[in-house]
Amino acid sequence: MADLAIEHGKDDSSRLEISNKTIAERFIELYWQQSSPYKTSKANESGVLFQNNGVQASIVKSIDAFRQGNRFNSPSSAKGSKEYERLVATVAATVAKQPINYLQNVGGETLPFLYERNSSSITLKNGVSYCLRRFQPLIQQLARSRWADFIKRNTNNTPILGEKDDLNSFLFETSRQTLALVCRGLKEAYGNKCFYCNKASPKLDVDHFIPFSLYPRDLMHNFVLACPNCNRSKSDALAAKIYLDRWVNLLSKHSNEILNIGEKAGIQANQETSLAIAKWAYGACSRGEISTWIKPNQYEKLKGETCVHTFTFPR
Ligand SMILES: [Zn+2]
Structure with a gap:
């Protein structure tokens, strides 16, 4: 969301509408690499890292299935195709049902302090986009370090991760x-x-x-x-x-x-x-x-x- 505030917002306190589709496309970009197998030093122990404690996260499953069934080697090469549009729609539905729905959940109650939502978009409230832009480096750093920690702590991932320690570059960097x-x-x-x-x-x-x-x-x-x-x-x-x-x-x-x-x-x-x-x-x-x-x-x-x-x- 902070990224999208930078790429679409302004340096003032105005509201910013972001469509679920735009959020979904960013999810696909972020999870694309992560839905490919993490390769350990031992070739037979590679697998897709778990992003949930129970079964695999549904966005990772959707992207994985898309990659298995299509010739595209990146989201940018898939853009414009019918199959990709379908993937975006599926991910957008999950995004609306899960993260967008729960992000403003404070103590079991929904407090819309960041955005208002309708069926196809969210609108960041006055000043929110400005603050996200202002503090983006800090927010990104916190989010990435928590994300890597979460994956490391998930015991499903222990055999996949092995001894190798390049998780951060695998998760967030270009090969x-x-x-x-x-x-x-x-x-x-x-x-x-x-x-x-x-x-x-x-x-x-x-x-x-x-x-x-x-x-x-x-x-x-x-x-x-x-x-x-x-x-x-x-x-x-x-x-x-x-x-x-x-x-x-x-x-x-x-x-x-x-x-x-x-x-x-x-x-x-x-x-x-x-x-x-x-x-x-x-x-x-x-x-x-x-x-x-x-x-x-x-x-x-x-x-x-x-x-x-x-x-x-x-x-
Ligand atoms: Zn030079």
Whole structure:
């Protein structure tokens, strides 16, 4: 919900309507990877992790069945198909019956402090979307750590998890193979050079333009190539204004290529969404001055709001 507030909401206290369908699509994206088998070091002990204490969670079952019965290797490749629409409708019905229904349950009683609902959507109350945007990094961190804990504590998962400890990256990160596909595609589109220092480099990494630590969702438009030196030095910082302008320019010039790479690699690609996230990251709720990265050991203070107002969205 915090993600959706960032991607669809504004930096004011207005209400925000979100359809059950939109929530369902985000559920499918989050659970897609998790409905594939978690592979332990011993090949015969792999299985889909349990997300419920009793039987498997019904959303995981629906996605699992969809994946078994179709050729699609990602939600983004399945989008637009009839089968996918059916999956979204099934998940939307479960979402409405379960999480949306129980999220505002306080001490056994429904207290609609976050949203009002009707049969096909929820509407976040005044100020809720603003607070979700403001505190999204904290909310996301709490939710992810509780989620991983819940899965670890479920005794059904003990034989599946084994000794290996990469649960967090399995649950929430894009696989190395996928990133390798992204890297190859970006090299073809942008050439073998670093997005930041413009130097050719024999080794280039896939860098999250808006840092993954700030907004941990892999979207195709957010990927650029960086030499190891820039990548390491930029780390979790936001890039300086010159790079923000360069990035916006790059998106408008290469929009079709970016979509194609995303389709091949199975990474969601939506320019409007990526720009909304950038707008949030640079100006989110007027956090005042932010320190942005220029090059190793050089930073520039930026006033979030000024920065956002000056960048224009390509059409
Ligand atoms: Zn560089």
